[in-house]
Amino acid sequence: AGGDRGSAPADRPALPAExxxxxxxxxxxxxxxxLDGLRARSPYAPFDGLVVVGRHAQSSALLRDPTMSxxxxxxxxxxxxxxxxxxxxxxxxxxxxTRYRRLVAGAFARRRVEGLGPRIREIAAxxxxxxxxxxxxEVVDDLAYPLPLRVICELxxxxxxxxxxxxxxxxxxxxxxxxxxxxxPPRLTTEAARAxxxxxxxFRDLIEERRGAPRDDLISHLVQxxxxxxxxxxxxxxATCVLLLNAGHETTVNLIGNAVLALLRHxxxxxxxxxxxxxxxxxxxxxxxxxxxxxxxxxxxREDGRVGGTRVRPGDTVLVLLGAAxxxxxxxxxxxxxxxxxxxxxxxxxxxxxxxFCLGAGLARLEVSVxxxxxxxxxxRPRLRPGGVAYKRNLNLxxxxxxxxxxxxxx
Ligand code: HEM
Numbered sequence: 038a039g040g041d042r043g044s045a046p047a048d049r050p051a052l053p054a055e056x057x058x059x060x061x062x063x064x065x066x067x068x069x070x071x072l073d074g075l076r077a078r079s080p081y082a083p084f085d086g087l088v089v090v091g092r093h094a095q096s097s098a099l100l101r102d103p104t105m106s107x108x109x110x111x112x113x114x115x116x117x118x119x120x121x122x123x124x125x126x127x128x129x130x131x132x133x134x135t136r137y138r139r140l141v142a143g144a145f146a147r148r149r150v151e152g153l154g155p156r157i158r159e160i161a162a163x164x165x166x167x168x169x170x171x172x173x174x175e176v177v178d179d180l181a182y183p184l185p186l187r188v189i190c191e192l193x194x195x196x197x198x199x200x201x202x203x204x205x206x207x208x209x210x211x212x213x214x215x216x217x218x219x220x221x222p223p224r225l226t227t228e229a230a231r232a233x234x235x236x237x238x239x240f241r242d243l244i245e246e247r248r249g250a251p252r253d254d255l256i257s258h259l260v261q262x263x264x265x266x267x268x269x270x271x272x273x274x275x276a277t278c279v280l281l282l283n284a285g286h287e288t289t290v291n292l293i294g295n296a297v298l299a300l301l302r303h304x305x306x307x308x309x310x311x312x313x314x315x316x317x318x319x320x321x322x323x324x325x326x327x328x329x330x331x332x333x334x335x336x337x338x339r340e341d342g343r344v345g346g347t348r349v350r351p352g353d354t355v356l357v358l359l360g361a362a363x364x365x366x367x368x369x370x371x372x373x374x375x376x377x378x379x380x381x382x383x384x385x386x387x388x389x390x391x392x393x394f395c396l397g398a399g400l401a402r403l404e405v406s407v408x409x410x411x412x413x414x415x416x417x418r419p420r421l422r423p424g425g426v427a428y429k430r431n432l433n434l435x436x437x438x439x440x441x442x443x444x445x446x447x448x
Contacts, residue, residue: 052218053083060218065428065435068332069373072361079358080347086114087354088347091361093368093383095345099357101391105336106130112337113352125280131392140262140269141277142396144192144255150399153188154407160187161408165415169444173422176440180412181293182286185404189285193278194254195243202239203282206232211287211434216335216356218432233279240278244271255281289401291330291429291436292321293408298437299324300409301421303375310377311413317406320377324405325363326385327375332360332435334389359386360435417445 051057055078058064059071076091083089090096099105107128126137143149161184168179182204190197213229243256251257259274269277300307300320310316334357338349349355363385364372388395395401412419425441 056083056089056218060215060432062430062432065430065432068360068432068435069364072358072364075358076361076365079361080344082347086112086352087356088344088349089356089358090344091358091365093362093365093386096357096359096362096386097383097390099336099344099355100334100386100389100393102336103131104338104340104342105355106339107134107393108337109335109354111352112335112354114354125276127280127284127393134392137269137273137277138392138396140259141255141281144258145396145400147399150403153192153400154403156191157184157188157404157407158411160184161404161411162415165411169416172444172446174416174419174442174444176297176442177290177294177437178439180408181290181297181436181440184293184408185286185289185401188400188404189282192255192285193281194247194252194256195282199239202235206235206239207283207287210236210283212429212431214434215432216333216354218356236279236282237275240275241271244274244278284395285397285400287434288330289397289404291434292324292401292405294437294440295328295330295435296321296324296405296409297412297442298421298426298440299327299375300413301419301442306375306377307413310409314410314414316377317410317413318402319379320409321402321405322385323375323377323379325387326369326379326381327363328435329360329363329385329387330434330436331387331389332433333358334393357386359389362386416442419444 052060055071055074059068059075064071072091075089078089079091080088080095090099107130109128110124126134129137161180164180164183165174168174174180183200186200186203187197189195190200190203195203209225209228209232213225240256244260247254247257248260251261256274256278259269259277262269300310306320310320336355336357338351338353338355340351342349344355363369366372368383369379369381384390388398388401419442422441422443425439426437427439429436429438
């Protein structure tokens with residue numbers, strides 16, 4: 038999810054203070070005061086070529102607007118894609134987008150996803166059992182990471198034993214997903230290119246293997262679609278695999294981390310969930326609203342137009358602040374309050390909206406509600422270790438890098 042980050046032209050004006058503050062890794066702990074400020078001014082153009090949108094109604098309309106393109110490679114701000122070509126359908130517009138998305142949509146349809154429930158529960162329960170014995174859980178590494186990674190690996194047909202390799206490449210790609218708000222540090226760009234090349238080589242081998250010996254997995258399905266003459270070339274299969282693997286776990290890792298953190302910081306809400314496990318799904322929705330795992334996305338204007346009173350020209354990047362829209366007081370009363378019993382007037386935008394609405398939303402919701410249900414039901418007196426939270430440096434894919442939780446013995 039999210040936009041590409043390109044190198045900034047040397048003559049770009051300095052970032053306005055309110056955006057520099059948001060982009061500063063020192064403010065990862067709580068970006069919401071800066072997002073509130075940006076939403077209040079939205080829409081506005083901090084410099085030529087960029088329009089920032091943060092109100093709920095405007096963001097929601099923009100994501101559905103056919104004159105707003107997902108072709109980030111056409112942005113005047115960051116027109117150069119780097120490394121080998123890996124354009125996936127997140128970066129395509131209808132009708133091309135529709136064609137590719139349809140090829141994999143069946144695997145994420147509601148009935149198929151519901152069928153994964155027992156396996157997801159088995160994986161999550163095993164992870165919690167293994168971790169809880171020591172009296173301390175590092176939630177990110179013990180639960181949040183391996184659960185969605187294992188699920189998407191099994192769906193695709195990727196060996197989970199390669200976890201460390203995949204995790205390393207994936208972290209490098211996500212770090213480079215921040216929007217074009219400033220010059221991309223060369224290290225991030227080089228790391229991302231290395232990771233992309235790693236994924237390409239890795240999936241090229243797997244695709245070759247499945248072509249020879251198909252199994253009941255998504256890679257085999259994509260290879261067969263290709264061979265039934267639907268013109269899905271090697272590159273398309275590859276780009277789709279890399280997209281599904283990455284979109285299918287990094288974001289969910291952050292949602293699990295953000296959820297556990299929100300519950301431990303709001304003990305009354307945690308008690309409500311413990312008393313009524315049926316609230317797990319509503320808890321997931323409130324965490325998505327309260328602390329979006331994907332904080333922003335971008336679109337590129339195709340035509341001259343206006344967003345609110347602000348002029349938009351072809352090639353302009355529109356930065357949509359999903360995390361700010363989710364705390365718009367026009368839609369959510371007392372938006373900074375974490376309340377698992379809300380019945381919001383409008384859906385949050387954490388899974389985006391319009392044609393790119395997250396393909397894996399149902400899967401993510403199921404994984405995280407299962408994980409939270411077990412976390413609330415099986416662990417005895419979980420509490421946040423003082424100083425036990427550290428955030429990832431990423432601005433866009435937001436979540437804890439480390440989350441230490443102490444427990445009492447089960448008996
Ligand atoms: C697209 C968020 C989990 C697959 C998106 C977008 C967002 C998002 C915001 C759209 C970006 C845009 O409009 O530019 C999330 C969050 C997740 C999550 C917050 C977890 C909490 C998953 C999972 C999968 C997945 C588990 C499983 C495969 C995708 C795909 C797209 C997508 C394939 C591209 C859809 C398209 O372009 O048509 N996601 N996602 N996501 N997501 Fe997710």
